Amino acid sequence: MDGLSPDDPGWIGNYRLLGRLGEGGMGRVYLARSDRGRTVAVKVVQEQLARKPDFRRRFAQEVKAAQRVGGEWTAPVLDADTEAATPWVATGYVAGPSLAEVVDKQYGPLPPNSVRALGIGLVRALQAIHGAGLVHRDLKPSNVLVTIDGPRVIDFGIARALDPAMQSTDGLTMTGAVVGSPGFMSPEQVRGERVTYASDVFCLGAVLAYTASGKLPFGTGEGGIHSLLYRIASEEPDLAGVPAPWDQLIASCLAKDPSQRPSLETLLARIESMEDTGGAWLPGEVLAELGRHAVRLLNSEDPESRQGAPGAQLPQSHALAARAQAHAQAHAPAPAHASAQAPAPQAPVQGFGPPVSYDPAHNPSPPPWQQSPPPGSLHAGSPPPGSLRPPPHYFSPRPPARSARGLGIGLSLLLGLYTLPLLIRGAVLGEAYLRLDAQGGDANPGVIQDYDVLTLATDALDLFESAVGLALLIVWPLWFQRMRNNADAFAPVRLRFAPGMAAGAWFIPGVNLFMPKQLTNDIWTATAGRARGAGRWLMHTWWWCWIGYVLAYANSFFSDWYGNETASEAMADIIDMQIAACAGVVSAVAAVFFVKRLTSMQQTRIAEARGIGTA
Structure with a gap:
């Protein structure tokens, strides 16, 4: 970890910065300490991304969704400010090296027992992430x-916000931009196709292969990134060095077809059934290094804290250091071997751990970024006294998606039944029109043949239509509300209107001419997983047929052909009623296709989610 540079702020939100943990494609990552003493990692977005309104919106949505992921197997999202000049997000700080660092620099390929524990933890982490409606995309x-x-x-969920920021105005990925890490991308990511939960299963297989063998299953990018991406999309993985039975399990995860990959539930059962040799999940050398770094975290001081001030050291660091040292003493190798393997005590592993505390015996003066300001002054970027905000509000979890097949079938039957009185009324009105036309324009409508039968049939059909329409007024909002709730489960916090508006908007005059369409757009996009295509023309066709029927029905609502004094006036009313009946039939038929398509799309998403054990 590096110290703070002069252009770094002293505070971000409620968090006092201690140093830089790293810098990547999204921005800078700082080690920080909250006003309550918790150690966190604060990620600050790059300025060019912060200037993109679409990225800000997606970033805010992903942060809210990520806040619902539990912290047992992930670094929990604690706080964020997506409206700041440079948006940021704070996550729990995990005092440990990356898996890449352990395999590449500290130990090498891990033993089967470590791979087993790693696989169980990663599967459960992905179950929590997918359960919040997120796809990691960069495991x-x-x-x-x-x-x-x-x-x-x-870093779960953030790659999803970064993805559209790397696209051009036509929706294609910008030249040279790769969303994901080439050696661990899924074939669908390489081909620019829709990314589902199965993509994370592929990435998980690549991570397990790397952990067990120390090699990437599709090789490195030394021969060019394009050749690496081609191997991922078209060639079989190289699993030489992966011990049995891990080679078969990993091969199933690396299937090219997402539908052929095992679900997370299946993977968890297979991994847990493998032999557990007991003991610590990590080799002794790695545990010893974890203990040394935990002690450094315990001994680190806030650059702006007074020596000896209460709270200068973190309570959780005491427990962490004690547990790490206990593990290290129990599982570390002999001292001579340890000294040969471990770096010097004052040389922390790059990119991991807090800064080494200032030692006046070896350094004449602390570095500038550890120097305290004059008494009574504030570090640059510090919030004024009393301005720290309360802890963030945590969002309650959304209910899981529920099947709407029964509601969809019932609604389709009612829509089909609704066309019956419209068709019969059209025939009755056509017969009345012909008989009125034969009497002349000034004749009284009551003189036509079978006048009483035609009027009775018209009233009976109006009553039949009203009864079926009342049933539709009950079932349609229930179905639409279910569609909206499921869409919120598929893509949390993406819908623009509150859940109650899914049903209520249909009954508000004027509002029902535009707001349901906005809700439908959101539902369709969340269900399909993309903003364009996916048969969206059907949704637009249904909507404009619905608008046409509403207008035609309103125009003929007060029409009563047999209440007119002349045949010409009655014939004009019949024409209006016939137009409304035709519009109603077309609208009902379009609605049947729309209901069946949207219900089927959501049923497919629910089946996919159940297949990985997250619904």
Whole structure:
């Protein structure tokens, strides 16, 4: 970890910055301490991304969704300010190196027992992430942190916000932009296709292969990134060095067809059935290094804290250091071997751990970023006294998606039944029109043949239509509300209107001519997983047929052909009623196709989610 540079702020939100943990495609990452003493990692978005309104919107949505992911197997999202000049998000700090660091620099390929524990932890982390409606999209060894309690997954959901920021105005990925890490991308990511939960299963297989063998299953990018991406999309993985039975399990995860990959529930059962040799989940050398870094975290001081001030050291760091040292003493190798393997005590592993505390015996003066300001002054970027905000509000979890097949079938039957009185009334009105036309324009409508039968049939059909319409007024909002709730489960916090408006908007005059369409657009996009295509023309066709029927029905609502004094006036009313009947039939038929398509799309999403054990 590096110290703060002069252009770094002293505070971000409620968090006092201690140093830089790294810098990447999204922005800078700082180690920080909250006003209550918790150690966190604060990620600040790059300025060019902050200037993109679409990225800000997606970033805010992803942060809210990520706040609902539990912290047992992930680094929990604690706080964020998506409206700041440079948006930021704070996550729990995980005191451990990345899996890439452990395999590449500290130990090498991990033993089968460690791979088993890692696989269980990563599967459960993905279950929590998918359960919040997120796809990680960038699961790789550097996004998996190793702790004494097991692995922790970081950066979930943020790649999804970064994805559209890397696209051009026509929706295609910009030249040279790659969303994801090439060695751990799924074939559908390489081909620019829709990314589903199954993509994370592929990435999980690549991570397990790397952990067990120390090699990437599709090789490195030394021969060019395009050749690497081609191998991922078209060639079989190289699993040489992966011990049995892990090779078969990993091969199933790396299937090219997403539908052929196992679900997370199946993976968890298969991994848990493998032999557990007992003991610590990590080798002794790695545990010893974790203990040394936990001690450094305990001994680190806030650059702006007074020496000896209460709260200068973190309570959770005491427990962490004690547990890490206990593990290290129990599982570390002999001292001579340890000294040969471990770096010097004052040389923290790059990109991991807090800064080494200032030691006046070896340094004449602390570095500038650790120097305290004059008494009574504030560090640049510090919030004024009393301005710190209360802890963030945590969002309650959304209910899981529920099948709407029964409601969809019932609604389709009612819509089909609704066309019956419209068709019969059209025939009755046509017969009345012909008989009125034969009498002349000034004749009284009552003189036509079978006048009483025609009027009775017209009233009976109006009553039949009203009864079926009342049933539709009950079932349609129930179905539409279910569609809206499911869409919120598929893509949390993406819908623009409150859940109650899904049913209520249909009954508000004027509002029902535009707001249901906005809700439908959101539902369709959340269900399809993309903003364009997916048979969206059907939704537009249904909507404009509905608008046409509403207008035609309103125009003929007060029409009563047999209440007119002349045949010409009655014939004009019949024409209006016939137009409304035709519009009603067309609208009902279009609605049947729309209901069946949207219900089927959501049923497919629910089946996919159940297949990975997240619904």
